[in-house]
Amino acid sequence: MCLGIPGELVADAPEHPDLAVVEVGGVRRRINVGLLADEELRIGDWVLVHVGFALSKISQEEARAVLGYLEGLGRDYDDELDALRASDIT
Template sequence: MCLAVPSRIVEINDLLATVDVYGARKEISLLLLPEEAQIGDYVLVHAGFAIQKVDEVAANDALNLLKEIAETIGE
């Protein structure tokens, strides 16, 4: 099963971007993204590549769900 994590772009340098998820930052590739990304955009990240832009509401809904699942597993 594959999982793409919604992540907010905080820096862009050519086809590389730094994204933030709950304070964790990671460098990813924008090479596979079909549209131009901007700082502040949310993207789905899979295997180090942004694969799709998503709106902020959808991104936050997905992140909250992932957080709930992690908390439930941790109990």
């Protein structure tokens, strides 16, 4: 199952303006934020992440609600976190 997961922006990647670091469930990974170039993203913002891309900027309230739901899925959510751990955009 592939899910869009809320991630909090925790760092920029100045050497690659289309990349940023997000944290999801304690896992930090670089993702591509190029699709949201017009959003003026900042550290602390939340984005919906799918297959290594930030698809949309979302509110913290929406992020927390979605994370609560996803955590309730159990194994499917754990599988997504495992896939995120294994991914690497450099």
